[in-house]
Amino acid sequence: MKFYNTYSKTEENFDPGKKEILMYNCGPTVYSFATIGNFATFLTNDFLKRYLEFKGYQVKQIMNITDVGHLTSDADEGEDKIIKKAREEGKTPEEIARFFEKQFFLDLKKLNFSLANKYPRATDHVQEMIVIIKELINKGYAYEKDGTVYYDISKFEDYGNLSGNTPEKLEEEVREAVVKDSNKKSPHDFVLWVKAPEKHLMKWDSPWSKGYPGWHLECSAMAKKYLGPTIDIHTGGEDNIFPHHEAEIAQSEAANGTKFVNLWLHRRHILVDGTKMSKSKGTIYTISDLEKLGYDPLVYRFFIFGTHYRSKAHFSFANLDNVKKGLQRVIDFIGRLKRIENTAGTNLEAMALIEQAEDNFDKALANDLNTPEALAVIYDFISKTNQFIDQGKINREEAKRSVDLLRKLDQVVGLFFLYLEKSQANIPDKIQILLDKREAARQSKDFDLSDSLREEIEKEGFALKDTASGQEIMRGNTE
Numbered sequence: 001m002k003f004y005n006t007y008s009k010t011e012e013n014f015d016p017g018k019k020e021i022l023m024y025n026c027g028p029t030v031y032s033f034a035t036i037g038n039f040a041t042f043l044t045n046d047f048l049k050r051y052l053e054f055k056g057y058q059v060k061q062i063m064n065i066t067d068v069g070h071l072t073s074d075a076d077e078g079e080d081k082i083i084k085k086a087r088e089e090g091k092t093p094e095e096i097a098r099f100f101e102k103q104f105f106l107d108l109k110k111l112n113f114s115l116a117n118k119y120p121r122a123t124d125h126v127q128e129m130i131v132i133i134k135e136l137i138n139k140g141y142a143y144e145k146d147g148t149v150y151y152d153i154s155k156f157e158d159y160g161n162l163s164g165n166t167p168e169k170l171e172e173e174v175r176e177a178v179v180k181d182s183n184k185k186s187p188h189d190f191v192l193w194v195k196a197p198e199k200h201l202m203k204w205d206s207p208w209s210k211g212y213p214g215w216h217l218e219c220s221a222m223a224k225k226y227l228g229p230t231i232d233i234h235t236g237g238e239d240n241i242f243p244h245h246e247a248e249i250a251q252s253e254a255a256n257g258t259k260f261v262n263l264w265l266h267r268r269h270i271l272v273d274g275t276k277m278s279k280s281k282g283t284i285y286t287i288s289d290l291e292k293l294g295y296d297p298l299v300y301r302f303f304i305f306g307t308h309y310r311s312k313a314h315f316s317f318a319n320l321d322n323v324k325k326g327l328q329r330v331i332d333f334i335g336r337l338k339r340i341e342n343t344a345g346t347n348l349e350a351m352a353l354i355e356q357a358e359d360n361f362d363k364a365l366a367n368d369l370n371t372p373e374a375l376a377v378i379y380d381f382i383s384k385t386n387q388f389i390d391q392g393k394i395n396r397e398e399a400k401r402s403v404d405l406l407r408k409l410d411q412v413v414g415l416f417f418l419y420l421e422k423s424q425a426n427i428p429d430k431i432q433i434l435l436d437k438r439e440a441a442r443q444s445k446d447f448d449l450s451d452s453l454r455e456e457i458e459k460e461g462f463a464l465k466d467t468a469s470g471q472e473i474m475r476g477n478t479e
């Protein structure tokens, strides 16, 4: 397996030399609904985790819930996002955080995520963060001024290795973008602990002041607590690279005295209708928004599977409609296989196809998690096998093995059989009764009755196809 490491900027062989893989994912800040953009990143984590499990590894996965310290600006400026939302809604920060956390878990379920081992909250780990700050002060990487503690980036030699934003480059290029906090030795130093104003909600005692932790610190603290000082894989969205992940490395490596992460994997943004998602254009969608527009969240999952994590995915409803058709094609194929009854003959070519498909699927994902390539393998398998079925050249055993293959690949894709179950549940009893009657009419060669039943079924918005292996039904018109 090889994956692109943001740290080295190259594709690297991934061979941890052990069975258990430690993976940390930056999670949601629970001040609003997670967007389809956030879920693009989270789904990439999920595909990666499932693929590693497919390869026989055990993945210990931790994803944090940010419920304090994430300010409206990455430059240590602005208001805490959760406190801001609480003020706007007339609620407490805890009420806001718990509400959106709950929504997040509902969305994870709708998208059929394989759940992480733990989703620790930042507010439950303030003591662990204080311990790291003490360590950083003792080792000379941090300084306190007026109750606020800063990380001194000039003391950490490798600062900038991940993002390219070395202290020298920052001085030259982004000086004007950085707030001038006169207590900072360098304007690019970042906060570890912030002294809270008198009336600030959410504050904790510390050796320096009553205050709250900087956003970056929680991930260093929780990764260490649950996974140890060195982890195999750390993921996030590309917007996390700087300053968030650069700061995590500086904190963890300085405090622990050892390498923090072996592989940094970042998902690129998705574009909506060709541009960045924007509030003013109304193009920030949530999973509930998609549902309201009639899309099963699994269709979105499939859309993301069809895009490579290192390219910008183009989201549009037209694209989503195409993805839905593609998914229906897979579902129809499974249905077709399941109806094959003939036991005669052996098709060695069909059997070879099954083996090749599994092999090629694996190869695609081993090549920097190339999910669109893996999807192409699935479609290729479907169209070749469909040709055999059309020719009556697949027997029950071969059909069963084909279904088994799809079930195996679905361990990574994570939606085919769930979507199939849901769509079968979507055939109303009334329609099922008509289908059964029609099947009986066909058996007894009563074609007039069969035709009138077909009309009835089609009037209800379903499409029917008669095949050698029986009736096939789907919603909408056949195309």
Ligand SMILES: [Zn+2]
Binding pocket: 025, 026, 027, 219, 244
């Ligand atoms: Zn993080």
